């Protein structure tokens with residue numbers, strides 16, 4: 001007797017989980033569906049049966065249907081669809097047109113920052129530009145979808161309402177080989193700082209070295225004024241110069257102090273060299289703002305040869321885009337600051353395209369604003385001296401964020417040491 | 433009820449409609465007038481919906497929606513040809529003090545044509561496949577807070593449930609088993625203590641599409657056999673022929689919508 005290899009239906013059966021909800025027991029609809037499955041030569045397994053307690057309650061059934069092949073399964077599921085049997089999660093997304101500019105339909109689907117798909121004409125369509133707390137808008141021919149911030153809604157935009165036909169990817173646990181285990185929403189204060197900085201440096205190297213699907217991912221730096229106060233501006237400037245930053249977000253404070261430090265060697269009038277504050281130093285930053293306003297923009301100040309070092313100088317030189325978002329406490333502000341906050345957020349969105357890693361450096365305001373815009377797939381590091389701030393920034397549920405409680409000056413300096421080599425310190429002392 | 437001023441057949445959305453076989457307007461007018469007076473003689477009060485040009489099937493008010501007390505759940509027609517009726521129906525019910533309640537979702541639902549309350553305690557008997565969808569039944573059950581028995585209509589000649597199921601009282605109903613499969617027939621047997629099953633010709637003559645007012649059944653047609661059965665059950669039978677409307681796929685009950693549904 002010879003051995004025969006089985007290639008029968010059981011070996012290659014395909015199956016799918018379907019749902020049936022409603023008053024399906026007394027209506028004998030469930031019996032009919034199960035009979036139809038068996039008559040078609042398929043088999044089923046009831047995974048869940050919730051019959052409710054009174055005859056007014058709906059029943060809910062989850063059934064796994066197995067067929068010898070894909071085509072037979074498709075035909076069978078199509079046949080039982082009329083009885084209310086739906087493939088799990090295969091309902092179409094419901095769309096409602098916007099009836100007033102800047103106002104979404106009441107029941108709009110509010111996004112997470114996770115990769116999301118919506119079901120349109122029987123296909124799962126990935127939602128572009130994932131961002132949390134937005135709506136999802138579908139184009140006119142119903143083939144593409146993207147997130148839509150509330151203020152950008154225009155009359156007639158077709159927006160997804162309710163939860164039907166929306167699928168969200170589960171949060172990614174690990175982004176690939178070498179990813180470190182404490183990547184998910186962890187605040188690291190006890191861990192040896194040196195090791196932490198090394199791991200951040202490794203992540204930045206991987207982002208630049210095309211390791212994810214052969215594509216390099218951009219690095220975003222979000223900066224608060226403490227970067228300058230702590231003397232870390234030259235280190236960050238070196239990182240920009242050496243190509244470790246592809247976009248920079250900050251506010252009037254960081255930009256002003258960066259320029260003040262570059263031009264006058266002080267931060268809020270305090271000499272960064274450690275010398276005694278000069279008498280009228282407290283107005284230094286106002287004079288700096290005033291001069292840049294006369295130039296018309298930071299780039300003009302660089303072109304004119306007035307601004308010759310610092311983080312923003314390096315950005316202008318390297319063509320790294322920066323967005324300066326305004327706030328009500330701003331002096332001046334600098335001409336580059338976008339005071340309309342909704343417009344500032346829109347400008348930030350413009351630069352998130354290729355970003356794979358975000359460094360949040362000592363700014364509660366801009367870090368939160370940026371965190372709200374980032375897809376969960378962007379690896380985020382939050383560096384702040386205040387444990388509570390770091391916890392708040394890192395704890396964004398689905399987001400891959402690592403909080404690092406440390407002094408931003410030390411951190412950025414160490415990072416530059418690891419990524420730029422010891423030469424950057426020499427360049428600082430030499431100056432331009 | 434709605435006067436058949438603009439009633440005609442300009443599209444084909446059921447096996448009865450043929451655009452080359454137009455109903456005769458004056459005959460239709462006469463049949464309809466006779467039905468109105470017959471109903472009034474049984475003691476019914478008839479309210480009227482003003483006809484609208486270009487909306488021919490507005491005469492079939494049974495499909496306007498579902499009435500429960502002072503609530504009105506408008507239909508969501510499967511065929512675009514009939515969707516112009518809904519705003520007209522909704523306006524009438526709003527003007528007459530009904531609370532308009534939209535059915536959740538977007539699945540088709542064709543009102544009292546496919547959803548009929550039966551028995552004590554009340555159960556909604558509902559038909560699906562050709563017009564209403566079973567998902568709409570589910571939404572209806574949730575909205576009304578009532579159990580629903582969903583019956584699949586398996587013969588397109590009975591494309592609405594009201595062509596196959598006619599409640600008489602809490603215990604009795606005329607049923608065209610021809611329109612149902614064995615599951616549907618079993619559901620009826622479990623639900624209706626004394627079903628009156630129709631013969632093939634009776635079902636085909638729309639006998640189940642009758643209007644029952646108290647002890648009187650106003651029927652589009654009735655065989656002597658069925659007449660005897662109904663009489664034995666305590667019902668007086670009055671035949672009001674509506675042959676012109678049958679050309680569009682409707683009988684007596686399709687031309688009416690009960691407003692006194694508890």
Ligand SMILES: NC(=O)c1ccc[n+]([C@@H]2O[C@H](COP(=O)([O-])OP(=O)(O)OC[C@H]3O[C@@H](n4cnc5c(N)ncnc54)[C@H](O)[C@@H]3O)[C@@H](O)[C@H]2O)c1
Pocket residue numbers: 223224225226230250251252253254256285325326327329330331332361362363364365366383384385386389406407408409
């Ligand atoms: N003169 C001005 O116009 C001016 C000055 C300052 C700030 N601003 C603006 O105000 C807004 C908010 O300012 P912000 O970002 O400074 O305030 P913020 O409170 O949002 O953030 C400052 C963060 O830095 C952290 N921090 C302080 N010292 C640190 C250190 N040594 N190491 C690590 N973290 C440290 C703090 O814990 C805090 O979380 C911004 O838009 C900013 O541009 C304007």
